[in-house]
Amino acid sequence: MRKSLILIEEPALSHRHFCELARLIFQENEDKRIVKNLIQLNLVLWVLFSWCRDEDNLEPAYLSAEYSLLLAxxxxxxxxxxxxxxxxxxxxxxxxxxITDAYLDKCIHPFVGKKHTISKLISAPCSISINLKLFDILGRLAIKGQWLLFELTESYNKDTTKNYDSEEQISLQDRLSNVTASISQLVVNNPLLLSPYKDEQAIDLALALHLLYQDDRNKEFAKSWIDALVERVTFSYITNGMYPTNLHTYEQLLEHRNTDKTDTSYKESITKASILYPVLTVFCELYGREEAATRLEGFSKEELKNCTLQYWYPSESSEIHWFSGTDQHGVATTDFPINGKDALGHIKEECEHLNGFWQLSAVSKGHMPLTLMACRYYRYPMPFNLLFSEV
Known part of the structure; x- marks a missing residue:
């Protein structure tokens, strides 16, 4: 605990020590201690949050809150x-x-409406760091929106009056609108969000686009965003710019930026597989972006011949590892069609055969956004099962 508090100015290290503390709390996992352990975890998390507020650095508290909730x-x-x-x-x-409300209210919402302000506040040495952090922020906003939407939907389902105008519902509606507005302003005012550098940033994009898809008020913005994304990722690949790769670390991306990207064998080696193009294909179809979809399909046939287009789905064994992150799980399917109608048919068929998502404990017990939190935290794709009713 002391190490975590002392290292607040180094969020990654502070978080690492807090995770070790959280695991130690649950080391003795007898039934009679469960409640005590949960209370202890809540207490130390609140202590960390208090220190982070005093130090004006909420990053360690945010990361530790995510991990604590998943572990709990x-x-x-x-x-x-x-x-x-x-x-x-x-x-x-x-x-x-x-904690997450405090983070967004202090660090994100006040600044998203100003051009490039979030990018400047990241205070990073180059565009790579800014790009990585912007997509991280996008994912955090999307998760908060998913929680609010879920709570609002649950409140509607319980509303026997069917007026949907209770004080609680109006508050949730306002907070959800604030989050979705922040997503659109973040993208408009920080153009790097049109250019994913890492293929796995499709995770954050899918979480955000899925959230926006569930509210008609956001669809015009989402359509323009998808069009711009398709244009940027295809153009950067063709012109050997900072196109999406399978690289993970900042150091790898920095080396990639300074490498001769016209080398065909090198280009193929760092774009061996992709979930980004399948995600863009699905949302092009959902939002009716025919021109963008046609461009993406042609690009796939011409440029991605050596790329394995794939997607990931939870399996029956996913429950064991989903919330703990102790091991890899799920099933990846390949030969993903980069054609909107074919893609929807493909994922619907896969979701019918790999239907483990609806049996996950958090889904069946009324905490569905926890599954999406785990996807963001442990870097798994958003389950496309959410696009279809339980089958």
């Missing part, structure tokens, strides 16, 4: 009928929302 659910889900466990987990969930 992995434990709490085994005791679904114990009211004391439910209450302890609910208190931790409340702390998570307090």
């Amino acid at each position: 659910w992995d434990i709490a889900k085994k005791h679904p009928r114990k009211p004391t466990v439910k209450k302890a987990f609910a208190n931790l969930l409340s702390t998570y929302h307090t």
